[in-house]
Amino acid sequence: xxxxxxxxxxxxxxxxxxxxxxxxxxxxxxxxxxxxxxxxxxxxxxxxxxxxxxxxxxxxxxxxxxxxxxxxxxxxxxxx
Numbered sequence: 001x002x003x004x005x006x007x008x009x010x011x012x013x014x015x016x017x018x019x020x021x022x023x024x025x026x027x028x029x030x031x032x033x034x035x036x037x038x039x040x041x042x043x044x045x046x047x048x049x050x051x052x053x054x055x056x057x058x059x060x061x062x063x064x065x066x067x068x069x070x071x072x073x074x075x076x077x078x079x080x
Contacts, residue, residue: 025049 030047037045046056059067 025052 025048033045033047046053059070062070
């Protein structure tokens with residue numbers, strides 16, 4: 001996917017990233033949601049937990065710089 005302009009996030013624990021993952025954010029469930037959306041002809045889907053869906057919905061109202069700052073904080077490698 002990386003060759004198609006998609007951003008592929010690191011896996012939890014990979015490269016020092018420690019992502020908060022709920023049962024709804026299970027990679028298999030997220031992939032299933034995406035695959036079902038593809039088969040249904042949808043051009044996008046927001047998969048995962050309600051927290052993720054709220055974060056995506058709320059980010060629409062933020063300026064690009066604020067979204068970039070939040071993204072940087074959420075994906076910052078932890079210090080080991």
